[in-house]
Amino acid sequence: MTDSLQEAVKKMTEKNVSSLVVVDMNKIPIGLITERDIVRKGCSREELNCSTLRVSEIMSSSPITIDSDPAPEKAAELFLKNKIRHLLVIDKNTRKAVGALTPMDFTRYK
Secondary structure, eight states: OBBHHHHHHHHHHTTSSSSSEEETTTTTTTEEEEEEHHHITTTTSSOOOOSSSBBHSSSSEOOOOEESOOOHHHHHHHHHTTTTTTTEEEOOOOOOEEEEHHHHHHHOOO
16 A cells, blocks of 8 residues: 555544555455554654655554454454454455454444
């Protein structure tokens, strides 16, 4: 992704989300950038310039994914096993991202 950190933060703010999926030219997910990535990998740099720092420099590459049809228990298992806070949901046919889950989503699940 060639977007700057500043552009990513602006998108996250506009959409009121805590993460963005980073995709290649074919719209296939290659990474995930989260608020935590921004704080720990971006803001911790001595020479922070949000307009020149690229998302690709601080994103989490090869994010943990789940197909769109498994039971919620499978997603919960992946969260716990991998100690993650964002789980990318992938369409198993196109391999494109269809959404993302966070632990907060389980509080809304009935």
